[in-house]
Amino acid sequence: MSTARDKIRQKFFPAEVTDVNHVSEHMFTLRTTRPSTFRFESGEFTMIGLDTGEEIIQRAYSMTNASYDEELTFLSIKVEGGAFTSRLRHIGPGDELLIGRKPTGTLTLDAVAPGRTLYLFSTGTGIAPFMSLIQDPEIYNRYEQVVLNHTCRFKPDLVYDTYLREGIQEHPLVGEEAAAQLRYYPTLTRDSFERTGRITEHIADGRLWQDLGLPPMDPEHDRAMICGGPSMLQTLTDELTARGFRAGDRGEAGDYAIEKAFVA
Ligand SMILES: Cc1cc2nc3c(=O)[nH]c(=O)nc-3n(C[C@H](O)[C@H](O)[C@H](O)COP(=O)(O)OP(=O)(O)OC[C@H]3O[C@@H](n4cnc5c(N)ncnc54)[C@H](O)[C@@H]3O)c2cc1C
Incomplete structure (x- = not known):
């Protein structure tokens, strides 16, 4: 039985x-x-x-x-x-x-329209789905640049730091594209580091774009995905909505996507 x-x-x-x-x-x-x-x-x-x-x-x-x-x-x-x-x-x-047996989720390439720059905003383990996405050759066909932000409290929690600075450029399939198109943007909120503070602060005062040498995010050209803690998710969603970004879903691509089921 x-x-x-x-x-x-x-x-x-x-x-x-x-x-x-x-x-x-x-x-x-x-x-x-x-x-x-x-x-x-x-x-x-x-x-x-x-x-x-x-x-x-x-x-x-x-x-x-x-x-x-x-x-x-x-x-x-x-x-x-x-x-x-x-x-x-x-x-x-x-x-x-x-x-x-049944993988699913909304942080997939079909949930956001193609564009100029794709911003991937993550805190903590929220970087997980983005590690998969940046190894997909299609992401580099759909966007001129991919900016991967990872915000953590402490330095050791930037788990993929070395890989994102050097390793991925040796990747046999996407190494060349990543070297040319992927920009890594780590920041820490507790340890001292080359860049500190929440990503929302870097957006609010424009440091994000100053540091990257890019124009401020614009829904006409740019796209975003967000994955991480609830407060960052809420603040960034509000920020993008205020800038005129529309939420996307699978089957209906928008300007940004979040993992709706992600709780932490
Ligand atoms: C769609 C989705 C994808 C997820 N992907 C991942 C993933 O790739 N890696 C991962 O570690 N977890 C992920 N999680 C969270 C994961 O499902 C569990 O919550 C986690 O394994 C903790 O389980 P637990 O039983 O030990 O604690 P739980 O009882 O599940 O959680 C207790 C509390 O811990 C906190 N918490 C839970 N998960 C996290 C987290 N990842 N980061 C920070 N705080 C957290 C929350 O405050 C939560 O209320 C995901 C959740 C969802 C909904």
């Missing part, structure tokens, strides 16, 4: 963890095998699950890998006392991770 747990398991592919990297006190990255029929579009998320033997605990996670990669990668927060991450943080190579 099949149990409720068996029924839930059917919604997942079993995968095997191949690598875990505790990059900071607050975050870690995970790599797993890729189920052969698992397909997703750059920027999507899926449910990932842990089978405790009694129940399956599941949470939404964005894939950070390119949609064509042979393995799957994720970036995870460590929530103190969190039902899912207090287990997930102890996972290691050889362990099972369940991968939801």
Whole structure:
């Protein structure tokens, strides 16, 4: 007789963890095998699950890998006392991770119209879907420039800092395009750093465009995607709306897109 747990398991592919990297006190990255029929579009998320033997605990996670990669990668927060991450943080190579069969999400290229500059605004683990998007060759066909902002509190939480400054330029498929078209714009709110403060402050006083040598964002030419904490999401959405940007969705491309389901 099949149990409720068996029924839930059917919604997942079993995968095997191949690598875990505790990059900071607050975050870690995970790599797993890729189920052969698992397909997703750059920027999507899926449910990932842990089978405790009694129940399956599941949470939404964005894939950070390119949609064509042979393995799957994720970036995870460590929530103190969190039902899912207090287990997930102890996972290691050889362990099972369940991968939801139905990836979805609104941070995909079809949710925003093509244009001049695409701004990707993220805080914390909100950078996850953008790591996948910037490895998609299509993003460089659709936009002249891609600006990737990552705001964190502490330096070690800028998990992809070295990769975004140097590594991606060696990427076999998009390295050349990334070198020419991708602009990385990190900022920290707690540690001292080359750039500090919230991204909303950099927008409010125009430092963002001054630093990049670009004209201020204009809905006629520019597009944006936002992923991160609720207060940044709200402030940026208000800011873009005030500037005349229209929200987009899959099937109805707009000037900007947010991950509606993203809570933190
Ligand atoms: C569409 C979507 C995509 C997501 N993608 C990711 C992802 O790629 N990586 C990831 O780590 N999490 C992601 N999350 C959050 C994730 O689903 C869980 O909330 C997270 O794993 C914590 O689970 P938990 O049970 O330990 O704590 P929960 O009980 O789920 O969360 C407890 C509290 O911790 C805070 N919190 C939860 N997640 C985060 C976070 N990522 N950053 C900062 N604070 C947080 C919130 O205040 C939340 O109320 C995503 C959520 C959604 C809805």
